Amino acid sequence: MKVIDPHIHMASRTTDDYMALALGGIHTITEPSFWAGFDRRSADGFHDYFHHISVVEHARAARFGIKHYCWIGLNSKESENLQLAEDVLKIIPEYLDKPTALGLGEIGLNKNSRNELNVLERQLSIAAERGEMILIHTPHLEDKLKGTRMIMEMILNEPRLQPSRVLIDHAEEHTIGEIKDKGFWFGLTLYPNSKGSPERAVDAVEIFGSERICINSSADWSVSDPLATLKCANEMRRRGHTEDLINKIFYENPKAFLSQSPKFEAA
Amino acid sequence: MLQEKGPMQAKEALEKYFLDNRARMLEIASFLDRIDRYSGSPEAKEDFRYKSLMKALKIILESEDERTKKVQLFFSDLSSAPLEKVTDQKAYGAWKESSNEGD
Numbered sequence: 193m194k195v196i197d198p199h200i201h202m203a204s205r206t207t208d209d210y211m212a213l214a215l216g217g218i219h220t221i222t223e224p225s226f227w228a229g230f231d232r233r234s235a236d237g238f239h240d241y242f243h244h245i246s247v248v249e250h251a252r253a254a255r256f257g258i259k260h261y262c263w264i265g266l267n268s269k270e271s272e273n274l275q276l277a278e279d280v281l282k283i284i285p286e287y288l289d290k291p292t293a294l295g296l297g298e299i300g301l302n303k304n305s306r307n308e309l310n311v312l313e314r315q316l317s318i319a320a321e322r323g324e325m326i327l328i329h330t331p332h333l334e335d336k337l338k339g340t341r342m343i344m345e346m347i348l349n350e351p352r353l354q355p356s357r358v359l360i361d362h363a364e365e366h367t368i369g370e371i372k373d374k375g376f377w378f379g380l381t382l383y384p385n386s387k388g389s390p391e392r393a394v395d396a397v398e399i400f401g402s403e404r405i406c407i408n409s410s411a412d413w414s415v416s417d418p419l420a421t422l423k424c425a426n427e428m429r430r431r432g433h434t435e436d437l438i439n440k441i442f443y444e445n446p447k448a449f450l451s452q453s454p455k456f457e458a459a
Numbered sequence: 460m461l462q463e464k465g466p467m468q469a470k471e472a473l474e475k476y477f478l479d480n481r482a483r484m485l486e487i488a489s490f491l492d493r494i495d496r497y498s499g500s501p502e503a504k505e506d507f508r509y510k511s512l513m514k515a516l517k518i519i520l521e522s523e524d525e526r527t528k529k530v531q532l533f534f535s536d537l538s539s540a541p542l543e544k545v546t547d548q549k550a551y552g553a554w555k556e557s558s559n560e561g562d
């Protein structure tokens with residue numbers, strides 16, 4: 193089977209993980225910019241990071257026959273520092289121009305603060321001016337519902353942005369309905385012991401249908417699993433879902449969303 | 460149109476997932492026992508996360524449908540104003556204000 197993982201942080205993963213992806217049929221991946229596990233001290237750290245995900249990881253993936261794309265943006269955790277944010281916003285366009293960069297992401301909210309909202313609004317206007325696609329990070333746990341609503345409102349208030357070119361990630365049972373009703377794509381993230389499980393992700397497919405849904409591993413430097421998408425596909429199979437439906441969820445859907453960028457081509 | 464609703468029968472789902480969920484029930488029971496057993500138990504039980512978890516169990520028992528969504532909403536911050544300043548980047552998994560509402 194062929195799988196596209198639209199959200200995976202390969203800069204934090206080993207070469208063995210690339211081999212496992214290749215053997216598992218995950219031959220196309222996209223890597224959003226995110227928090228490194230610590231706050232970077234200056235925009236120089238972001239220069240290096242954006243270079244890493246737009247050039248270095250692309251080449252590392254290619255050695256395994258994997259197509260690697262990236263998303264450029266300032267994550268919400270580091271948006272609380274407005275001076276740093278200002279400096280990082282200036283270098284974002286340069287990296288959006290890379291042939292591997294699909295748009296702005298993952299941008300969004302973490303604690304739903306005024307500074308985070310301010311920086312998100314600035315990044316949304318960069319996306320609007322340039323006609324870029326967007327990958328949204330929604331807050332975790334108790335902050336998710338409120339943050340998801342704030343983000344959607346902000347995007348819908350910008351007439352130059354179309355919900356069909358935005359994927360709202362880390363959706364869960366209490367946010368999927370609202371996201372889908374407003375015309376956005378949504379992502380479900382599989383975490384090994386916290387938050388989403390393969391069982392609940394497949395429940396969501398059964399409850400909300402197979403339109404505009406993507407499932408990802410979000411594998412990063414913390415407890416996570418780069419093969420989570422395959423395990424979830426297997427859970428669908430175990431329940432008796434057809435190979436056609438499994439292929440739609442794990443390949444055709446992410447391909448349809450990502451192909452809205454002229455730079456994207458699925459393996 | 461692709462089949463989405465789920466091809467399994469309810470009884471098959473029960474067969475497949477019963478043992479996993481029986482084990483999860485025992486995890487919850489022993490987690491609560493552990494809090495009872497350790498010193499400082501009364502203070503821990505006043506914590507909003509403990510109270511929220513106990514209420515979530517009630518929600519599960521008392522709901523007839525959409526239990527997952529109801530528990531998710533119960534654990535969520537339902538306010539709408541932005542936070543003025545981030546002083547704590549952490550998320551806790553429960554919302555203080557809903558844990559204090561009367562039953």
Ligand SMILES: [Zn+2]
Nearest residue numbers: 224226298410
């Ligand atoms: Zn991520």
